[in-house]
Amino acid sequence: MAGVTYRHVYKRYGDVTVITDLNMEIADKEFVVFVGPSGCGKSTSLRMLAGLEEVTEGEILIGDRVVNDVPPKDRDIAMVFQSYALYPHMSVYDNMAFGLKLRKTPKSEIDRRVKEAAESLGLTHLLDRKPKALSGGQRQRVAVGRAIVREPAVFLMDEPLSNLDAKLRVSARAEISQLHRRLGTTFIYVTHDQVEAMTMGDRIAVMSDGLLQQIDSPRNLYNYPGNVFVAGFIGSPAMNFFDATLVSEEGKLFVDTGDFRVHVPEDRQQPYNNYVGKEVIFGMRPENLHAPQFAPPGIDASPIEGIVEVVELLGHELHLYVNAGKNSMVATVDTRLQVNTGNQVQLVMDMHNMHLFDKKTELAIR
Amino acid sequence: MNYVSGKEVKQPSLGVRILALIGRVALAIAIPAIAFYILYLGFLFLRDSDAPRIVITLVAIVWGVGGVALLYWIFNGIVERMPDQWTTRLQPFVFVGPAMAILAWYLAIPTLRTFWISLFNRDGPPAGLTIPELLASDSFVGLSNYAAVFTERVMVEAFRNNIMWIVFGSTFSVAFGLIIAVLADRSAYEKLAKSLIFLPMAISFVGASIIWKFIYEFRPPGQPQIGLLNAILVSAGGVPRAWTQWVDIAPWNNLFLIVIVIWLQTGFSMVLFSAALKGIPEELLEAGRMDGASEFRIFFGIMLPYIRGTLITVWTTIVIFTLKIFDVVWVMTGGQFGTHVIATQFYRQSFTNRNSGFGSAIAIVLLIAVIPVMIYNLKQFREQEAF
Numbered sequence: 001m002a003g004v005t006y007r008h009v010y011k012r013y014g015d016v017t018v019i020t021d022l023n024m025e026i027a028d029k030e031f032v033v034f035v036g037p038s039g040c041g042k043s044t045s046l047r048m049l050a051g052l053e054e055v056t057e058g059e060i061l062i063g064d065r066v067v068n069d070v071p072p073k074d075r076d077i078a079m080v081f082q083s084y085a086l087y088p089h090m091s092v093y094d095n096m097a098f099g100l101k102l103r104k105t106p107k108s109e110i111d112r113r114v115k116e117a118a119e120s121l122g123l124t125h126l127l128d129r130k131p132k133a134l135s136g137g138q139r140q141r142v143a144v145g146r147a148i149v150r151e152p153a154v155f156l157m158d159e160p161l162s163n164l165d166a167k168l169r170v171s172a173r174a175e176i177s178q179l180h181r182r183l184g185t186t187f188i189y190v191t192h193d194q195v196e197a198m199t200m201g202d203r204i205a206v207m208s209d210g211l212l213q214q215i216d217s218p219r220n221l222y223n224y225p226g227n228v229f230v231a232g233f234i235g236s237p238a239m240n241f242f243d244a245t246l247v248s249e250e251g252k253l254f255v256d257t258g259d260f261r262v263h264v265p266e267d268r269q270q271p272y273n274n275y276v277g278k279e280v281i282f283g284m285r286p287e288n289l290h291a292p293q294f295a296p297p298g299i300d301a302s303p304i305e306g307i308v309e310v311v312e313l314l315g316h317e318l319h320l321y322v323n324a325g326k327n328s329m330v331a332t333v334d335t336r337l338q339v340n341t342g343n344q345v346q347l348v349m350d351m352h353n354m355h356l357f358d359k360k361t362e363l364a365i366r
Numbered sequence: 367m368n369y370v371s372g373k374e375v376k377q378p379s380l381g382v383r384i385l386a387l388i389g390r391v392a393l394a395i396a397i398p399a400i401a402f403y404i405l406y407l408g409f410l411f412l413r414d415s416d417a418p419r420i421v422i423t424l425v426a427i428v429w430g431v432g433g434v435a436l437l438y439w440i441f442n443g444i445v446e447r448m449p450d451q452w453t454t455r456l457q458p459f460v461f462v463g464p465a466m467a468i469l470a471w472y473l474a475i476p477t478l479r480t481f482w483i484s485l486f487n488r489d490g491p492p493a494g495l496t497i498p499e500l501l502a503s504d505s506f507v508g509l510s511n512y513a514a515v516f517t518e519r520v521m522v523e524a525f526r527n528n529i530m531w532i533v534f535g536s537t538f539s540v541a542f543g544l545i546i547a548v549l550a551d552r553s554a555y556e557k558l559a560k561s562l563i564f565l566p567m568a569i570s571f572v573g574a575s576i577i578w579k580f581i582y583e584f585r586p587p588g589q590p591q592i593g594l595l596n597a598i599l600v601s602a603g604g605v606p607r608a609w610t611q612w613v614d615i616a617p618w619n620n621l622f623l624i625v626i627v628i629w630l631q632t633g634f635s636m637v638l639f640s641a642a643l644k645g646i647p648e649e650l651l652e653a654g655r656m657d658g659a660s661e662f663r664i665f666f667g668i669m670l671p672y673i674r675g676t677l678i679t680v681w682t683t684i685v686i687f688t689l690k691i692f693d694v695v696w697v698m699t700g701g702q703f704g705t706h707v708i709a710t711q712f713y714r715q716s717f718t719n720r721n722s723g724f725g726s727a728i729a730i731v732l733l734i735a736v737i738p739v740m741i742y743n744l745k746q747f748r749e750q751e752a753f
Contacts, residue, residue, distance in 0.1 A: 052652050073658030085653035089671035099657035146657075 543635025
């Protein structure tokens with residue numbers, strides 16, 4: 001059992017810096033998800049921890065030990081690869097036992113651990129099969145099994161579900177969460193899928209352009225995104241952003257986008273006072289836009305209007321693409337709303353869930 | 367032929383099947399026959415023409431290629447105008463039939479004929495006799511040519527040499543090819559190194575033999591040595607050797623010939639192994655490293671099993687090469703000094719000794735020796751979905 005620490009870690013390929021000053025403390029038994037668009041450095045960060053990539057600068061610690069120069073096999077970690085990387089010429093049993101055999105684990109112990117892992121993953125009847133004869137989901141479980149039998153201090157997973165079909169991915173997601181609870185081991189999980197990140201992680205590290213943007217619990221990440229990137233990345237459909245000016249009238253603050261003017265709730269005005277008269281980025285999630293007649297009670301509603309350009313009914317929710325002049329936005333509204341393309345529509349914004357960002361730094365104004 | 371269209375699966379009547387067979391055979395024979403006839407007419411025409419050579423060449427190409435294409439087009443048109451059932455029955459044979467017919471004519475029939483000749487004495491079956499008369503004639507010797515193949519002194523030596531060729535030739539070609547492929551894969555000079563190793567592949571066996579003749583060239587002691595190997599040896603204070611003719615170390619002088627084929631075939635195996643090694647997913651090797659396997663173990667435990675199919679294919683291909691080896695031996699020693707192989711024996715018996723029965727028997731034995739390797743080789747190809 002061990003935590004993981006990244007200390008001022010850089011990764012460069014020649015002149016290209018792919019990871020810049022990564023600092024992170026991951027506690028023992030924590031489930032941390034690295035998420036971000038492709039090329040953001042999340043996989044590289046994981047691979048440096050695994051020992052598959054060298055650290056250019058800085059230190060990576062597993063427990064209290066700096067592992068920069070420790071070969072992968074001695075780091076007490078196990079990894080599940082995106083392609084599963086099962087040895088094609090070995091049976092399921094041998095795939096899981098390979099690492100233990102190399103470690104000269106006694107035969108009886110290998111047998112016990114492999115059988116146990118197979119039992120827990122429902123692979124017992126497949127132990128004699130070759131990977132070729134398995135389905136995608138079964139292969140994925142074998143890859144997990146191969147990691148489990150090693151009883152590592154840290155589990156690394158690099159997009160382990162992205163080769164599964166959508167339905168299987170949902171159940172596999174739950175299985176991995178259960179596995180984490182059962183094993184009580186540190187898990188580090190890389191994905192580009194924000195749903196996986198939100199549902200599985202104790203904490204989520206959002207990365208972009210080789211920079212750690214924010215690391216926090218799923219709830220905080222959603223409610224208090226630290227910057228425009230995180231705000232736009234977490235949540236689906238993505239948050240609407242408007243270039244706006246903060247104006248003050250009769251002691252009250254308003255956000256003016258040019259198309260519409262909405263008020264700032266009184267209890268949220270305090271940090272914004274310094275920005276009066278300045279340009280800001282105003283953020284509003286689609287799910288915080290409501291049709292007035294179906295708006296939940298008790299929200300601090302501020303009305304806007306626009307022309308409906310696209311209507312998407314998903315069954316449980318209705319997405320409207322609304323044009324309010326020079327700004328467009330997406331609204332997730334109650335499915336009972338009767339509306340067609342081209343209609344003028346009235347919506348209200350729940351101003352308690354407003355977000356404001358500095359125009360220059362793109363950081364949240366708090 | 368079954369038609370699984372709709373509800374009915376009906377077996378055509380016997381008459382229809384016979385008719386279909388006749389149609390197919392007719393197509394298979396008619397197309398090449400007409401093609402050859404047209405080409406022959408064209409040949410006669412061109413032969414007697416006074417036009418410039420370049421014009422004749424161009425006309426010949428257009429005439430030949432265009433004529434055959436036209437023929438296929440016409441027959442395909444005819445078959446397509448038939449009722450649907452007959453189109454599906456006959457159409458494949460418009461295209462495959464001629465190839466099969468020509469293959470039968472040039473390959474299958476000569477093979478059977480060679481076997482037939484191998485049952486007779488040195489002059490082959492006498493002309494003008496019926497089959498029962500032939501079997502009763504003095505020329506018919508049954509399988510005694512085959513008995514001789516396996517007992518005659520030079521033949522036994524040839525078998526031994528061929529086994530040496532197979533064992534050393536294929537093993538070293540595969541081993542060197544594999545080692546170079548692995549090393550080149552990790553080298554900054556991969557392309558250059560691989561090109562150099564692959565280069566000998568472009569040289570014919572005869573050409574390579576002549577190059578190596580210069581390497582092995584022997585002059586009596588005291589004279590200047592123009593052979594590379596002896597020149598080095600003498601300058602280091604040694605005694606010059608007639609390497610390939612060095613009967614004192616027989617049968618190991620064969621190795622000097624085998625080296626030539628290794629030199630030629632290493633490039634071939636290297637290229638195939640190199641492609642196969644690049645096909646191994648990187649994650650698989652990383653998984654091995656995380657599992658704690660040494661680079662040595664990763665090579666033998668993960669990479670080699672992964673390219674097993676290629677390994678066997680390359681190996682069997684080179685085994686077939688070395689089984690049939692002829693040119694190198696013929697150019698270097700002509701089979702003297704204990705270096706005969708099956709193919710050179712076949713040539714010597716058939717064309718030098720004019721013993722057609724014995725020569726044919728050797729050819730058949732060689733064919734039978736190659737067939738199992740060939741089948742295994744094709745099976746491997748099929749498993750790799752190369753066919």
